[in-house]
Amino acid sequence: MPHVHNLQLPINTAQPRIMHIDLNSCFAMVEQQARPLLRGRPVGITNRNTEYTCVVAASYEAKRLDVKVGMNFHDARLLAPDIVLVESDPPKYHHVYKLLVKIMRSYSPHITMKSIDEGIIDFNGTDLVNQRPLSEIGMEIKRRLQEQAGSWMTCNIGIAPNRFLAKTAAGLNKPNGLDVIDHANLRRIFSKLDLTDLSGIAERNQARLNAVGIYTPLEFLDAPADLLHRHVFKSICGQDWYQRLRGWEVDDLEYDTKTIGRQFVMDELQPTDETVRARLAYLCETTAVKLRYKSLAARGIFVYVRYASGDYWYERRMFKSNFFTNTEVLRRAMLLFNHRPVDSPVRELGVSCYALTQSVQNQVSLLEEVNREVWLTEAVDTINAAFGEFTITFATSLSAKGTVKQKIPFGSTRYFDLLCNRA
Amino acid sequence: MDNVTKIEKDVNIVAYYFHNRGPRLRCFPKAMEWNGKRINFTETGMVHPTKKGQRAVHVFDMSDGNSDYRLEFDAQALSWTLVSIADTGFNHAPRTQFATAH
Numbered sequence: 442m443p444h445v446h447n448l449q450l451p452i453n454t455a456q457p458r459i460m461h462i463d464l465n466s467c468f469a470m471v472e473q474q475a476r477p478l479l480r481g482r483p484v485g486i487t488n489r490n491t492e493y494t495c496v497v498a499a500s501y502e503a504k505r506l507d508v509k510v511g512m513n514f515h516d517a518r519l520l521a522p523d524i525v526l527v528e529s530d531p532p533k534y535h536h537v538y539k540l541l542v543k544i545m546r547s548y549s550p551h552i553t554m555k556s557i558d559e560g561i562i563d564f565n566g567t568d569l570v571n572q573r574p575l576s577e578i579g580m581e582i583k584r585r586l587q588e589q590a591g592s593w594m595t596c597n598i599g600i601a602p603n604r605f606l607a608k609t610a611a612g613l614n615k616p617n618g619l620d621v622i623d624h625a626n627l628r629r630i631f632s633k634l635d636l637t638d639l640s641g642i643a644e645r646n647q648a649r650l651n652a653v654g655i656y657t658p659l660e661f662l663d664a665p666a667d668l669l670h671r672h673v674f675k676s677i678c679g680q681d682w683y684q685r686l687r688g689w690e691v692d693d694l695e696y697d698t699k700t701i702g703r704q705f706v707m708d709e710l711q712p713t714d715e716t717v718r719a720r721l722a723y724l725c726e727t728t729a730v731k732l733r734y735k736s737l738a739a740r741g742i743f744v745y746v747r748y749a750s751g752d753y754w755y756e757r758r759m760f761k762s763n764f765f766t767n768t769e770v771l772r773r774a775m776l777l778f779n780h781r782p783v784d785s786p787v788r789e790l791g792v793s794c795y796a797l798t799q800s801v802q803n804q805v806s807l808l809e810e811v812n813r814e815v816w817l818t819e820a821v822d823t824i825n826a827a828f829g830e831f832t833i834t835f836a837t838s839l840s841a842k843g844t845v846k847q848k849i850p851f852g853s854t855r856y857f858d859l860l861c862n863r864a
Numbered sequence: 865m866d867n868v869t870k871i872e873k874d875v876n877i878v879a880y881y882f883h884n885r886g887p888r889l890r891c892f893p894k895a896m897e898w899n900g901k902r903i904n905f906t907e908t909g910m911v912h913p914t915k916k917g918q919r920a921v922h923v924f925d926m927s928d929g930n931s932d933y934r935l936e937f938d939a940q941a942l943s944w945t946l947v948s949i950a951d952t953g954f955n956h957a958p959r960t961q962f963a964t965a966h
Contacts, residue, residue: 475909476925476927476932478932478951532913533910537912
């Protein structure tokens with residue numbers, strides 16, 4: 442790799458072999474597929490059927506009325522008075538996710554699911570099996586998705602030499618588009634886009650670029666690597682952007698899990714201390730289940746509380762020993778939680794484990810009490826796997842069992858199987 | 865809010881249809897008897913599997929054109945449960961009335 446100061450790369454002229462597939466308004470579309478009477482109506486997906494809920498996904502009909510993801514129930518209702526808010530149903534989305542994965546895997550072994558509703562097929566090295574043009578394969582994927590998941594299901598497909606441009610291509614003609622970006626049309630397509638249309642460029646990065654006189658994607662493309670590295674991003678990210686925009690691959694990376702946790706916005710405006718502790722116990726239990734699902738153990742724990750007054754409190758601590766059992770996560774979280782100020786009602790609380798290492802669950806300890814706890818946890822996990830999650834649970838978290846629901850893990854599919862086993 | 869009425873009652877599926885969806889022939893409910901009425905399904909929305917403990921349950925989202933029905937088939941007990949009925953009452957209503965139906 443040349444030194445960043447001298448980095449001068451041409452636009453990648455290789456054949457586009459990366460395909461980005463993005464389901465259109467995935468959760469809303471799946472609900473419209475499952476319930477035909479919702480089709481053509483503005484639909485919002487929420488994580489809870491309460492007055493204080495927010496829209497986590499909106500159908501295209503709702504989006505046309507300016508309903509946006511993250512908007513609260515009342516605002517959505519003002520913009521779209523006939524919006525139907527449907528509580529999310531993760532097993533349904535998991536089913537479509539699995540269908541999509543199966544379809545994608547039939548073309549190449551190199552697939553990456555970026556989230557529940559989008560994935561990438563890397564066709565490099567599959568030329569002998571996939572001799573047709575990728576746009577033809579893209580149309581076939583759309584057809585197969587409709588055959589297998591239902592006629593209402595559509596997806597956007599983008600084809601390009603790298604992941605970034607493929608994602609950009611997938612966003613060009615929503616819904617149900619199929620676009621190709623290559624060296625021949627790159628400048629023409631960039632000339633029609635704004636900076637914030639590029640994935641990864643939001644308000645702050647836009648301001649950084651504007652500060653050095655870059656206002657359009659074309660100016661961004663023509664900017665030298667040195668300028669991006671030293672003056673715009675002030676890090677290696679500038680060099681990555683220089684390559685990314687030219688169609689060279691820099692995003693083929695996988696990141697390790699750094700933290701595992703849960704958070705919950707309280708279901709009562711004035712929760713009692715007992716209720717808050719019940720919710721925390723439940724969050725600790727589900728965090729520990731996630732840890733064991735990933736065969737990890739933690740050394741650090743972080744607990745935070747947000748109060749109705751708007752104040753925020755957190756405490757974190759590293760321990761000498763690893764932990765992964767429900768009891769240990771709860772005990773350590775309670776240790777920190779007891780230090781919190783108690784001035785105002787709790788509005789939100791969360792627990793997160795960090796400093797993760799591979800679990801030593803199979804290692805028999807010299808301490809009998811540690812072994813007993815591990816065996817108990819294993820027995821409880823076995824019973825819960827057989828008869829449904831939380832068949833055996835903390836007595837303290839019993840009241841939270843029906844209230845704190847596991848919801849859709851946005852941006853990650855790491856716990857999807859775990860989540861669906863629990864549904 | 866969505867107007868879903870929870871039912872959670874066992875029902876009789878009195879007619880089935882078969883469809884070559886994917887590699888094998890699959891079976892779908894065509895009509896059910898519930899509350900002394902026969903409901904003929906006109907569309908299958910989606911069929912997806914889920915689990916209750918180790919029991920496999922197949923969820924069928926069906927529609928008769930007026931309401932959407934959620935049915936569950938317990939593959940172990942071979943029983944059908946009508947879980948919920950949705951959208952009843954506002955299908956033919958104008959959209960402004962539909963908003964107040966929740």
